[in-house]
Amino acid sequence: MARKLAMVIDASKCIDCKGCMVSCKVANGVPEEHWRNWIKPTEPQFGPGRRPSIRFQPGGCMHCDKPTCVEACPTGATFKDKETGEVVIDKDLCIGCGNCIPACPYDARYRNPVSRKADKCNYCPERRAAGLEPACVDTCPTKARVFGDINDPDSEASRLLRENKPRVQVVVNEATNTKPNMYYIGSPGDAAWPRKAVVPSSMVAMKEAAPLVKGLVGLTGLGVLAMLGRQLFAGDSGDSHEEDRHG
């Protein structure tokens, strides 16, 4: 069975130390003003007669099963890897058209100002190749972030999902549910913050133009076949060319 790399997050363990964000930035050389991951805090609740509470929700690209970013890419430069379940960016094919960026309901993507291409979490492939965990997971002091193959029943991520089944939740926008592969155990706080995925109007226009372009090519193709049919079977072109023969 193909692997399915995912992150299982015990949000109740997160202390908002931002270690994951910093180590990711360092490990991946993420330029200033941009982040590949985040911790979203809730508004602290102060009220009479109750202890103040706040929730922290660590996140990042959720490597969705229905990735709207992939649907917005015209060239397949970003795609769902069938072997690992990752949403991958082929940096050499991507030209940085930016279609995928508003298409992510989590704003997990940004256009890298140095490479001028789309960028986001890739689960640190260089570190994994060296037998290490992704930087954010490795750094997390409370082990709130757990990374692994959830199709492998022996992985830590699988075990956590199995043991916490009734309280596992995902963070989605119901209007554009992308089937994310970031699972929260323990309350993540606000689970309704993702916005609707937006495919740029230019990409919508390209998709709508595609059948029209095919129709136009098909129509002229039929016209050519009609002319060819007449040439082959009617024998005589039948128009003003008789004068050619006389002339």
Added chain:
Amino acid sequence: MARQFKRHDRSDIFIHWFNAACWLLLLITGIGLISNPAIDPLGSGYPEAMRSLVGGGANLLAIHEVIGFVWILGFIWYLAVNARGAGFFLKEVFMVSPARDMAWMLKKMVLMTLGPKPLKMIGVNPELPKQGFYNMGQKAFAQASVAGGVVIAFTGVIMFLSDKTFGAEATGIVSWAVTLHFIAVGVVFAGLLVHIYMAAISPEERPGFRSMFTGHVPENYARHHHGLWYEKVRSAPENDG
């Protein structure tokens, strides 16, 4: 040998076949660069096959870009060596006399597919109005090729520059360039099917097809296919005709 009339310079002939070769290569590489189930003109197997053939999508993109720039440079070269010919071409192609040319176009489409009978049945004389250096069909395709070519080249350069110099604020332009590039190629390609049939497969235009190698057409062909042009050049000196 029958009197010959000159239609194309050597640079005209070169740019025509150069354009044809570039179009063929750009089309087969370009279709391979689209990979999205909602768009794929030939299904998702085609881009996969093209990419594995050249060792990945990045290589295919690089090949497409190189050929694209060679194509643009070819036209710059042509404009430099034969600006007069290019000017003549554009003038002939974009000057349309509406009544005459539309009548020609409509009648020709009926004649080529259904023959003269439907025209006679509705009381229309199947004889075609005389045409100039180009007939209306050639003009229509040339207009689409010129306008489409400009759009294709312009949007192509924008896409090329996207990850070279453009910032995130330009992605709206780049994304529209992708869409317009695709639509313009589609429209010109639709015309290209008719162009190839008319020029290379249909027997009528055989002398015209030959002229795209030799540069000349026989008098008879000039008289019957390009009457208005023939009337202008028939009295000209032989060598220049």
